[in-house]
Amino acid sequence: xxxxxxxxxxxxxxxxxxxxxxxxxxxxxxxxxxxxxxxxxxxxxxxxxxxxxxxxxxxxxxxxxxxxxxxxxxxxxxxxxxxxxxxxxxxxxxxxxxxxxxxxxxxxxxxxxxxxxxxxxxxxxxxxxxxxxxxxxxxxxxxxxxxxxxxxxxxxxxxxxxx
Numbered sequence: 001x002x003x004x005x006x007x008x009x010x011x012x013x014x015x016x017x018x019x020x021x022x023x024x025x026x027x028x029x030x031x032x033x034x035x036x037x038x039x040x041x042x043x044x045x046x047x048x049x050x051x052x053x054x055x056x057x058x059x060x061x062x063x064x065x066x067x068x069x070x071x072x073x074x075x076x077x078x079x080x081x082x083x084x085x086x087x088x089x090x091x092x093x094x095x096x097x098x099x100x101x102x103x104x105x106x107x108x109x110x111x112x113x114x115x116x117x118x119x120x121x122x123x124x125x126x127x128x129x130x131x132x133x134x135x136x137x138x139x140x141x142x143x144x145x146x147x148x149x150x151x152x153x154x155x156x157x158x159x160x161x162x163x
Contacts, residue, residue, distance in 0.1 A: 133154045
């Protein structure tokens with residue numbers, strides 16, 4: 001209570017001119033605080049909303065595209081192990097001598113040498129689409145020619161396997 005009484009005493013001792021300037025300063029400080037604490041955050045949020053909305057729309061479109069791809073994969077008929085193996089071998093043909101494979105029951109190990117990134121991506125897409133092949137392990141290194149060497153272990157998704 002003493003602090004309040006002391007402040008009131010100081011206020012009364014100030015001239016009218018000093019009191020007016022202090023009142024103006026308090027109004028300016030109050031308006032600035034209201035701006036920074038109450039008005040500025042929602043206005044910044046409103047300014048950022050269109051960009052955030054655009055980013056979320058792009059993300060939604062990407063998710064819808066992934067959903068349609070997943071539904072297309074689910075709608076494909078289930079391949080027999082032999083058909084899946086033949087489709088995988090057919091997908092490897094465009095790679096030529098840069099791809100060699102060995103089959104171990106439901107797994108196929110593909111050894112790649114000097115395959116470009118675009119060719120590798122295309123092959124993985126075709127193998128997934130046509131042979132229902134799922135890469136389970138990938139060990140690739142980029143060589144001096146900026147192509148990829150390594151192995152890809154593929155699980156053949158046959159009847160009863162998750163694809």
